[in-house]
Amino acid sequence: MKTRTLILPALFSLMLFNSPVLFADSIHTMANILMHLNHYPSDSEKTTLQNIANDSGSSKNERIIATAMINLHHKATAEDKEKLNKVMNDSSATSNERDMAAIIYNLHHKPTSADKEKLQGMM
Numbered sequence: 740m741k742t743r744t745l746i747l748p749a750l751f752s753l754m755l756f757n758s759p760v761l762f763a764d765s766i767h768t769m770a771n772i773l774m775h776l777n778h779y780p781s782d783s784e785k786t787t788l789q790n791i792a793n794d795s796g797s798s799k800n801e802r803i804i805a806t807a808m809i810n811l812h813h814k815a816t817a818e819d820k821e822k823l824n825k826v827m828n829d830s831s832a833t834s835n836e837r838d839m840a841a842i843i844y845n846l847h848h849k850p851t852s853a854d855k856e857k858l859q860g861m862m
Contacts, residue, residue, distance in 0.1 A: 769805060769808060776849050823840040823843055842858070
């Protein structure tokens with residue numbers, strides 16, 4: 740019983756403190772994933788994105804962007820493009836949110852060189 744009492748909190752702490760979402764803000768994390776994207780996010784990147792999408796501390800726009808990234812397969816889905824378009828035109832969205840939404844909206848397989856310059860500025 741004592742072993743379980745010591746091991747479970749230790750495992751939880753390791754899991755919590757190894758979360759990229761904990762150490763970087765959502766935009767930074769998503770920009771890093773997009774910077775290295777090739778067709779679609781990896782399974783581990785999808786897990787990170789799902790954490791952002793589920794995090795009540797993330798803005799509504801960040802959750803929309805994270806969900807669109809999870810659904811990427813060479814390009815954004817039609818349903819996600821509708822939501823991304825709203826973010827792109829949302830005057831209350833941050834410039835990074837609008838830029839990231841536009842990058843994903845126009846994505847074909849991977850970010851362009853111009854997109855990567857914008858993403859670098861978000862990292």
